Amino acid sequence: MISVVIPTFNQARELERALQPLVPASMGGLVKQVIVADASSTDDTIALAEAAGCEIVQSEKGRAKQMRAGASVAKGKWLLFLHADTVLRDGWVAEVEAFLQQPQARKRAAAFRLSFADASPAARRAMQLARLRAQLMRLPYGDQGLLVSRYLYDAIGGYPDIPAMEDVEIIRRIGRQRLTLLETEAVSSAEEHRRGGYDKRAWRNIVLVARYLMGADPVELAKAE
16 A cells, blocks of 8 residues: 655665564555665665665665655555654554545645654754644654655655755645644654754754745755755
């Protein structure tokens, strides 16, 4: 029923953790296909993906390009886009199954709740700020995953082929009225946030999103990421 699409580039360590929560769903029949859309990794990403039974598709580097490439070979009626450094918490299967059983579910999409693999006060502040953005603006981060039917994905043109803000743009295309925010947490790696500083990165993301919504060129925004 679900094809999972994961874009990767030299992320063997992260990918192994991301795949683990998908195993029960695969055994239970909810997940029929896991696609790793890789941008010429030079580490063990491909070997790990193949050993796990994933389907591999090669793509130019760029998250939007990779997710588009993965979606192009997906066979499921539903698509679940996940970042390679995102791990879904226990309980995601039951919540997704309940979502899929809702009337007109194929005309809606869903994202998980953001969490970080870090219990520090700075991480919690950034997490709460991101959750507030998702609730008030109905603009979840790409780290929160995106569950969308093939019907709706095709109807809105899929992920736009832009170098930045592809997660914001596809949510805009879906529309706030068609988006459900699930309770299950998607735990994102905290490495980049720790390196760049949680507070600094959180506010930078807000500024970049605001600039995009006001019409800034995604090419220029990609340089600032």
